[in-house]
Amino acid sequence: QVGLVESGGGLVQAGGSLRLSCAASGRTYSFYSMAWFRQAPGKEREFVAAITFTGGSTYYADFVKGRFTASRDNGKNTVDLQMNSLKPEDTAVYYCAASIFGFGSKENEYNYWGQGTQVTVSS
DSSP, X not given: OEEEEEEOOEEEETTOOEEEEEEEEESGGGOSEEEXXXXXXXXXXXXXXXXETXXXXXXXXXXXXXXXXXXXXXXXXXXXXXXXXXXGGGOEXXXXXXXXXXXXXXXXXXXXXXXXXXXXXXX
């Protein structure tokens, strides 16, 4: 069994920062990469960032480049997303996902999903 649990969401003013964390449990040795997606109200879920679980290579959506940074701690089986210069349009539920074979931006590349954590950015 694999479990992914997100934490760190909350309410922040525009221009502020939040750090999300995703704790993985179970067969984490099978992970090739982990990613963050988000879903705003009334919109489809979209890719935010991905990181390979061992080498630490990263891949970002254009709209977060320079503002968000993904990192991982293999010893703790966690992946974090540091979000700076937050904008109201970043308001969404943020999901952590893990893939055993891919490293990309498509939802169907990811095998396991967390329940999500709400991020709200006020203007």
